[in-house]
Amino acid sequence: KLKVAVLTSGGDSAGMNAAVRAVVKGSILQGCETWIVREGYEGLVRGNTESADTAASREAPQNANLKVYDSDFIANLRFGDGTLLRDGTADFSDGRSLHGRYIVRVGWDDVRGWFSEGGTLIGTARSTTFRTNEGRLKAAYNLIKEGIDALVVCGGDGSLTGADVFRAEWPTLVATLRSEGRISEEQAKYHGHLRIVGLVGSIDNDMSMTDMTIGAPTALHRICEAIDSIHSTALSHSRAFVLEVMGRHCGWLALLAGVSSGADFVFIPERPPQCIPWEDEMCEAIQRQRGVGKRKTIVIVAEGAHDKELNPIRADHVKDVLSERLGLDTRVTTLGHTQRGGRPCAMDRLLPTLQGLDAVDALLEATPETPSYMIGVRENKITRVPLMEAVAMTRSVAQLISEKNFEKAMELRDPEFKE
Ligand code: F6P
Numbered sequence: 001k002l003k004v005a006v007l008t009s010g011g012d013s014a015g016m017n018a019a020v021r022a023v024v025k026g027s028i029l030q031g032c033e034t035w036i037v038r039e040g041y042e043g044l045v046r047g048n049t050e051s052a053d054t055a056a057s058r059e060a061p062q063n064a065n066l067k068v069y070d071s072d073f074i075a076n077l078r079f080g081d082g083t084l085l086r087d088g089t090a091d092f093s094d095g096r097s098l099h100g101r102y103i104v105r106v107g108w109d110d111v112r113g114w115f116s117e118g119g120t121l122i123g124t125a126r127s128t129t130f131r132t133n134e135g136r137l138k139a140a141y142n143l144i145k146e147g148i149d150a151l152v153v154c155g156g157d158g159s160l161t162g163a164d165v166f167r168a169e170w171p172t173l174v175a176t177l178r179s180e181g182r183i184s185e186e187q188a189k190y191h192g193h194l195r196i197v198g199l200v201g202s203i204d205n206d207m208s209m210t211d212m213t214i215g216a217p218t219a220l221h222r223i224c225e226a227i228d229s230i231h232s233t234a235l236s237h238s239r240a241f242v243l244e245v246m247g248r249h250c251g252w253l254a255l256l257a258g259v260s261s262g263a264d265f266v267f268i269p270e271r272p273p274q275c276i277p278w279e280d281e282m283c284e285a286i287q288r289q290r291g292v293g294k295r296k297t298i299v300i301v302a303e304g305a306h307d308k309e310l311n312p313i314r315a316d317h318v319k320d321v322l323s324e325r326l327g328l329d330t331r332v333t334t335l336g337h338t339q340r341g342g343r344p345c346a347m348d349r350l351l352p353t354l355q356g357l358d359a360v361d362a363l364l365e366a367t368p369e370t371p372s373y374m375i376g377v378r379e380n381k382i383t384r385v386p387l388m389e390a391v392a393m394t395r396s397v398a399q400l401i402s403e404k405n406f407e408k409a410m411e412l413r414d415p416e417f418k419e
Pocket of ligand 1: 011012202247303340
């Protein structure tokens, strides 16, 4: 009987809860035991310093207070071992509610309704300790202590790389723990191999070898709604708006939002403006639009946008150019984390559900010889690709951009790409 744990890591994204729910329910349906790891890899490193019983008894006074939050849903979110997931403050990132327990057994009911919740209910972190060998040794010990032999990681390329490093290092970690006498001979034998599968949670849609990452559709929808709101106020005043959207290395959100909302100009990292200075190119395009009677102007700037020489293009500067050179009354709107939080759209419930279920199948089929898989989606079909191939390709795109080889970067990001 496999003991499956699931964690979310890196920046949160809408749909992560649906992924956790699918992994938990899918595992139970396959006869596995299920666990969640709170606070990403940080939770793996911290492990459990209190027994479930002690933690549960400490919860008692708090539970009594829960009624004031007037929500059965929140009040009843409990893990399989009786400890409480959320205490109504809707934030347990300080670990108060679970008292020294980061790896927690969960049951079917614990994840009920999770697909409509935003962010990640089990917490996430960008763990620096897990990047050290000592941190990973602690993480291995904590997993073995709970008897866990399979892990699903939902996160971006950094988090998935961490997963692959952990798996590759696993036999050495187990050998070290055995030689230090921290685990028994039987434990070392039983835990000779760690099964790992990755799900891609990232609003930027920045992972190669998959068409869509978990959280990207919701973020895109959020941007489109924001542009719809800006549209009416911009029209009223005949103004220009410069919108900065997320996407550190990937312009998918900016580009797709531009297409979906009829923006006048879009700046993305993969395809910088052809001219230097780019200001001329932009002004010419906007003037053309204004010349045919357009009363409003929308320019979208991806967070990681730059010119052909890799000089950053900032929303404030774009605003100054529009105001000073074209005389447009211009405002800047930075959408920031409104793109990341909030309830997931339907696609960000469906996709992680199907992928979470496949992740469990992939875990059950894994052998020491098979690579760690990343569950993706291609042309509407759930796919499995070797995790490190996808990560390597994603990194090559970033590398090509940094070498100013934009065309090749775009090709690699999307092999179907045509100018
Ligand atoms: O997850 C990626 C991302 O959405 C980037 O587009 C953005 O730069 C980053 O997260 C911001 O993350 P944080 O505020 O958590 O550092």
